[in-house]
Amino acid sequence: MSDKNPWNSQLYDRKMSFVSILGKGILDLLDAKPGERILDVGCGTGDLSQEIAIAGALPMGIDFSEEMISAARQKYPHLPFSVADAHDFRTSESFDAVFSNAALHWMKQPEKVAESIWLALRPGGRFVAEFGGAGNVAQVIMALKRVLAAIGVDAEERMPWYFPSIGSYTALLEQHGFTVTFAQLFDRPTPLPDGEGGIAHWLNAFCAPFFVSMQDHEKAEVYREIATQLRPYLYQNGTWVIDYKRIRVAAIKPANP
Template sequence: MAENKWDAQRYAQNARFVSNLGMPVVELLAPVSGESILDLGCGDGALTAKLAALGVHVFGIDSSQSMITAAAQRGLPVALADMHDFHLNRIFDAVFTNAVLHWTQDIHATVASVQRHLHAGGRFVGEFGGFGNIAAIATAIRAAVELEGAPQPTFSWYYPTPSEFKAVLDAHGFDTISIELIPRPTPLPTGMSGWLRTFAQPFGDGLPAEVQERILDRAVTLLQPALQDKEGNWVADYVRLRFHAVQRPAISGA
């Protein structure tokens, strides 16, 4: 699947629920006033601003220029950076991330970048899509593409089990304090069409616009029996993986 071309305005319109539902992860982070915290994949800065309001020295990075521009307009200190390989010339007491890691193309590179930006004993806390996330939506997209006779998309979302992600954390020197899958059917304020146009946009890259529209319409129709209630309200079949890890102290040589 090609890279998603994020648009801050469209994201705010169709996906503000992402940051609105992020406060339990902030609570798990338990930020302390005066701490330095990196917001990995800060988006338009909605949650970054909430961290700043708690008195921490927060800094945000994101790979989307549109998102970084929107975050900077909030008066937040942010920078354009790739989560797979970033170098900020500073280290933090904690790294926070919400709804970002499932977009990684190389989870080991991403976690290694996090690790080298943390103080000894620093916290890595976040939430992202876990095993089983949007299973119905992905199946409907595949079915709609097949019905249209178009090439099948390659979904590269990273949705691990807790044990899979714990192994990654362990490999990069983290002790896992907590990790769990949380089924979370999530209301979609602008419906399934708005969700698909925001998050599944890359699957149609290279296809004519009219073909993309037919695929979207077919996917919405296929999903109606499972994810739309009798009043016309939509939910996404989200399953989130929430974690809290601490960087292991370095073992000094004899």
């Protein structure tokens, strides 16, 4: 996760559990084997690290958020979790695979993250990830920019996300020595829980950098205006459906680079 967003682990687990649930699909691409050592980058509250462990592998989860790691340790005390920044993460251990779900788009220096992943992998090891790609939450971003501009805030300056194209991200991996074996950009319209209130919970969970120094009543007013602008596009039959676009990628660190 990111240092730019103050994570609330209880809100994340209670209202945004779809992140881990939908992330289970990427586990098929990972195909963890018993005994493999797997690094989970941006592990959040640890749900997918636990799924990796259920497959018989040996996961280690890292996340920049102390609150997320604290929650992961409470939920899964039998698994190792550490507070760490993937931009400069270094370890003496060598992993068979590095895995990441819904985290890399919070890391705005992707070349540093790619280097960390490369160094963590053994020769022949694999990297498997899913995260926001080009066009992710485009309607939300347009509404944020319009609403915040009206009150004198430049949303672009506060943008916490990195949403690359398939071409730019696979090229970055190749520049670091990886062999890319799979890459896909796809739409994933994602329904939010809690009906009318779903968009406010989503903005609270994922958009805090845009609302820095705002009082609660100011945020509530901004949320209402954002909801008004998004309603024609993202509110369907009583449910908010966020316009997600995701990248899935798999790559190998060659045995003989």
